Amino acid sequence: MNALAYSDLKLLAPRRILTGAGCRHALVDLLTGDGRQRPLIVSDPRIGDSPALQDVVSVLRRTWGAVPLTADVPGEPDVDCAEAIAALLKAGQHDCVVAIGGGSVIDAAKGAAVAATNPGRLADYEGFDLFSADPLPVYALPTTAGTGSEVTRVTVLGVNNPPRKISIKGARLVPCAAVVDPDFLRTVPARVGAAAATDALTHALETYLRPASSPVSRALGLRAATMILRVMRAGAGYAEPAHLEALATASMLAGLAFGNSDVGPVHCLAESIGAVYKAPHGAANAVFLGPVLGYYGALVAEPLAEVARTVWPSELAGLDDAAATRALVSAVDAFVAANAVGTVTSLCGGALDIEHIAALAVTNNSNASGPIPMAIADYRAIMVSML
Numbered sequence: 228m229n230a231l232a233y234s235d236l237k238l239l240a241p242r243r244i245l246t247g248a249g250c251r252h253a254l255v256d257l258l259t260g261d262g263r264q265r266p267l268i269v270s271d272p273r274i275g276d277s278p279a280l281q282d283v284v285s286v287l288r289r290t291w292g293a294v295p296l297t298a299d300v301p302g303e304p305d306v307d308c309a310e311a312i313a314a315l316l317k318a319g320q321h322d323c324v325v326a327i328g329g330g331s332v333i334d335a336a337k338g339a340a341v342a343a344t345n346p347g348r349l350a351d352y353e354g355f356d357l358f359s360a361d362p363l364p365v366y367a368l369p370t371t372a373g374t375g376s377e378v379t380r381v382t383v384l385g386v387n388n389p390p391r392k393i394s395i396k397g398a399r400l401v402p403c404a405a406v407v408d409p410d411f412l413r414t415v416p417a418r419v420g421a422a423a424a425t426d427a428l429t430h431a432l433e434t435y436l437r438p439a440s441s442p443v444s445r446a447l448g449l450r451a452a453t454m455i456l457r458v459m460r461a462g463a464g465y466a467e468p469a470h471l472e473a474l475a476t477a478s479m480l481a482g483l484a485f486g487n488s489d490v491g492p493v494h495c496l497a498e499s500i501g502a503v504y505k506a507p508h509g510a511a512n513a514v515f516l517g518p519v520l521g522y523y524g525a526l527v528a529e530p531l532a533e534v535a536r537t538v539w540p541s542e543l544a545g546l547d548d549a550a551a552t553r554a555l556v557s558a559v560d561a562f563v564a565a566n567a568v569g570t571v572t573s574l575c576g577g578a579l580d581i582e583h584i585a586a587l588a589v590t591n592n593s594n595a596s597g598p599i600p601m602a603i604a605d606y607r608a609i610m611v612s613m614l
């Protein structure tokens with residue numbers, strides 16, 4: 228038998244996934260059902276702006292008294308940030324982490340959960356399953372619909388000297404519960420939410436187009452992509468409640484998709500400009516998604532056309548695969564422009580170092596996960612086409 232002819236997926240997912248408006252109210256029952264006594268809340272400075280977030284904190288404090296909260300997580304957290312949270316976890320003898328925030332908060336919390344139970348520095352655990360002790364349990368409440376970190380086995384954190392992003396991965400890094408409440412999205416600025424939505428779409432499409440993805444991951448990616456593209460049709464008016472609910476669920480599905488497969492070259496470029504220029508992750512994916520899909524060309528036209536025709540069945544009737552694919556890419560570009568997500572030049576402060584970014588991208592450990600092998604010359608050509 229040809230060993231490559233079949234797929235064998237060990238599905239990684241949180242033990243509990245709650246979705247739908249108001250599901251945050253079940254958090255205390257989740258925690259008490261698991262026997263947790265001493266949660267630490269990790270969030271970001273935006274927590275004061277959201278009634279839904281305040282709501283969760285109040286309920287936790289009514290249940291357990293003075294539940295501590297740290298809201299120091301920056302937009303692009305590094306290992307030092309995660310280790311500082313780990314010190315709080317150890318000092319307070321906390322038995323779990325409640326992460327309420329965007330992907331940065333959840334990633335910092337996941338890193339802290341590892342650092343709280345394992346010796347040495349977090350950077351020592353770059354790679355897959357290199358830590359020995361179980362991390363503290365993480366309860367993830369995403370407040371943006373983008374990274375999918377609430378359901379994945381990875382945390383991406385910055386390191387310095389030289390600046391780059393590292394991935395710490397392991398099945399035990401999957402949060403024990405994801406509470407995906409769209410009410411959290413109501414106070415997210417439209418531009419930030421749009422960048423996050425494009426990140427989620429990138430997860431969905433990179434998984435869907437990856438030849439090695441299992442049928443389960445591809446199905447999750449296809450469903451997530453169609454849900455997100457339907458929302459993107461609304462352009463600058465995408466942030467109405469029904470759309471936010473779809474985005475919250477789709478982002479989680481896209482997280483399950485790539486969490487059980489991989490991302491690809493769009494992320495290799497995005498993570499590279501994120502490390503070098505501190506470009507926000509969602510916006511960075513948003514600017515590279517269209518050019519990378521265009522570079523793949525005919526190789527991905529059939530699967531992308533399938534996505535496009537699911538979203539725009541009547542508009543695309545009679546068009547061939549290439550035209551349907553162009554319509555999809557144009558719709559994404561229009562959404563990115565309508566919400567002022569940015570351009571590659573603006574994200575890099577006007578000075579994109581193509582050779583450096585291409586060299587970084589090719590060493591990213593997702594480089595081989597695209598539909599075609601990518602060399603430095605490929606990344607260079609993509610970026611040249613964007614200027």
Ligand SMILES: [Fe+2]
Nearest residue numbers: 374426430508
């Ligand atoms: Fe991403």
